[in-house]
Amino acid sequence: MSKSVITLVLIIFSVFTNAQNWSDKEISTLQKFSLKALKPSVDTSNKYHDNQQAIAFGKALFFDKRLSSDGKISCSSCHDDKYAFTDNRKLAFGTRQGFRNTSTLLNVGSQDWFFADGAKDSLWSQALSSIENPAEQNFTRTELLHLIFEDVNYRNVYQRIVKKELTKEEIENLPEKAGPNSSLENLIAWKKLDKEQRQQINTVFTNAGKAIAAYVATIKSSESRFDNFVDELADKKTSTLLNDSEQRGLKLFMSKESGCANCHSGPLFSNKTFHDISTGIPGKDNGRSEVIESIIRDEFNCLGKYSDAKPEECDELKYINRDKHQLTGSYKTSTLRNIIDTAPYMHDGRFETLYEVINHYLEKSQEKPKKNDLTPIELNKEQQLDLVNFLLTL
Numbered sequence: 001m002s003k004s005v006i007t008l009v010l011i012i013f014s015v016f017t018n019a020q021n022w023s024d025k026e027i028s029t030l031q032k033f034s035l036k037a038l039k040p041s042v043d044t045s046n047k048y049h050d051n052q053q054a055i056a057f058g059k060a061l062f063f064d065k066r067l068s069s070d071g072k073i074s075c076s077s078c079h080d081d082k083y084a085f086t087d088n089r090k091l092a093f094g095t096r097q098g099f100r101n102t103s104t105l106l107n108v109g110s111q112d113w114f115f116a117d118g119a120k121d122s123l124w125s126q127a128l129s130s131i132e133n134p135a136e137q138n139f140t141r142t143e144l145l146h147l148i149f150e151d152v153n154y155r156n157v158y159q160r161i162v163k164k165e166l167t168k169e170e171i172e173n174l175p176e177k178a179g180p181n182s183s184l185e186n187l188i189a190w191k192k193l194d195k196e197q198r199q200q201i202n203t204v205f206t207n208a209g210k211a212i213a214a215y216v217a218t219i220k221s222s223e224s225r226f227d228n229f230v231d232e233l234a235d236k237k238t239s240t241l242l243n244d245s246e247q248r249g250l251k252l253f254m255s256k257e258s259g260c261a262n263c264h265s266g267p268l269f270s271n272k273t274f275h276d277i278s279t280g281i282p283g284k285d286n287g288r289s290e291v292i293e294s295i296i297r298d299e300f301n302c303l304g305k306y307s308d309a310k311p312e313e314c315d316e317l318k319y320i321n322r323d324k325h326q327l328t329g330s331y332k333t334s335t336l337r338n339i340i341d342t343a344p345y346m347h348d349g350r351f352e353t354l355y356e357v358i359n360h361y362l363e364k365s366q367e368k369p370k371k372n373d374l375t376p377i378e379l380n381k382e383q384q385l386d387l388v389n390f391l392l393t394l
């Protein structure tokens with residue numbers, strides 16, 4: 001048969017097998033991507049994870065601008081619910097210019113690793129790093145202690161949650177500003193403290209982080225048009241809740257032809273692990289490979305003394321992939337939920353539109369010799385449009 005006959009047969013075939021036909025097997029696969037399949041988040045390293053008082057306290061801290069060196073930045077400055085808990089910027093801007101695009105916090109409690117390179121293994125250690133990050137809140141842990149002690153509401157709720165009093169003697173002698181992760185001055189003040197004092201400070205600091213984490217874990221997406229479609233499909237075997245183009249885009253997304261669902265799988269549309277899709281910037285940002293050692297050394301990791309987890313509950317950390325060569329240029333597979341509100345895209349916000357993202361895949365998947373984790377794909381203009389229309393249903 002000539003090439004044109006084959007094409008004709010394929011076109012006729014595709015008209016008759018329109019996108020509204022979904023087999024039982026396909027439907028059951030789709031159900032694994034539905035929000036209903038998302039398991040409740042657990043964090044055994046945080047004993048306050050489900051504590052309602054801690055959630056309320058954490059929420060107050062999340063919105064409190066006093067937790068910053070200039071009194072102007074809170075978590076919510078960058079994670080704004082107007083933009084699916086991002087900031088609508090290419091790169092974050094806190095107390096100064098950052099170098100990464102702000103991630104959404106929707107469903108983040110169900111992730112295993114936090115940040116684009118997964119530099120943190122729990123939501124609470126993540127929160128602590130934002131508070132002290134010189135480009136985010138640039139606060140110190142002793143400042144936070146003083147703040148909690150001096151604000152009577154905070155002090156009372158803190159004491160109720162941890163069931164231990166903060167005594168005046170404990171707090172009064174501490175320097176106003178001290179911490180290991182900021183200016184030289186603050187670092188020197190931190191080094192001057194004795195081990196016991198540092199542990200005392202770290203305990204209050206981590207408890208505050210755990211309260212923030214307990215709140216952040218409650219931030220979830222509501223069901224999308226895609227989820228409603230899957231529900232109706234499971235029920236009636238057919239549904240028009242997504243239009244033809246969106247359904248074709250969904251089929252394509254799930255297919256080997258696009259390969260998208262190899263990495264963007266499950267209810268978050270993310271396999272939660274790290275891949276090289278040629279977005280690394282050699283010499284400047286190599287992603288996952290650069291943070292492995294600091295995760296293992298981190299005093300606030302799952303195996304550390306401030307964690308509430310038993311060692312056997314820290315498998316993610318214990319069996320961490322240490323193959324730096326393989327991980328160079330790798331980033332966490334982004335969730336695709338609420339993608340319409342999370343632009344610009346990728347860890348450095350390099351793309352403004354989903355078409356640019358797809359174009360990146362078309363180009364980088366063809367690279368020879370193969371330099372990344374992508375398999376070659378080719379999509380025509382209509383397929384690209386369908387794919388984007390589908391992504392917008394999430």
Ligand code: HEC
Nearest residue numbers: 074075078092093094100101102103114115116127130136
């Ligand atoms: C200056 C802006 C800014 C502030 C302030 C900020 N963040 Fe972020 N947040 C970011 C950026 C940028 C990223 C992505 C960084 C990266 O990937 O390396 C991020 C990532 C995260 C993540 C990881 C998401 C994921 O999927 O991996 C969580 C959770 C988070 N922030 C929570 C918080 C909390 C809690 C606070 C307050 C204690 C906070 N952030 C303060 C900008 C900010």
Ligand code: HEC
Nearest residue numbers: 258259260263275279331332333334345346347357361373
């Ligand atoms: C080999 C794994 C892999 C495959 C296959 C893959 N992706 Fe990705 N995707 C990723 C990773 C990793 C990132 C994050 C990269 C970064 O931040 O630099 C990402 C990011 C994205 C983003 C940006 C999300 C955001 O909020 O920034 C979109 C959109 C996206 N992918 C869509 C797709 C589509 C559509 C396909 C199929 C054509 C696809 N991906 C195939 C791993 C993959």
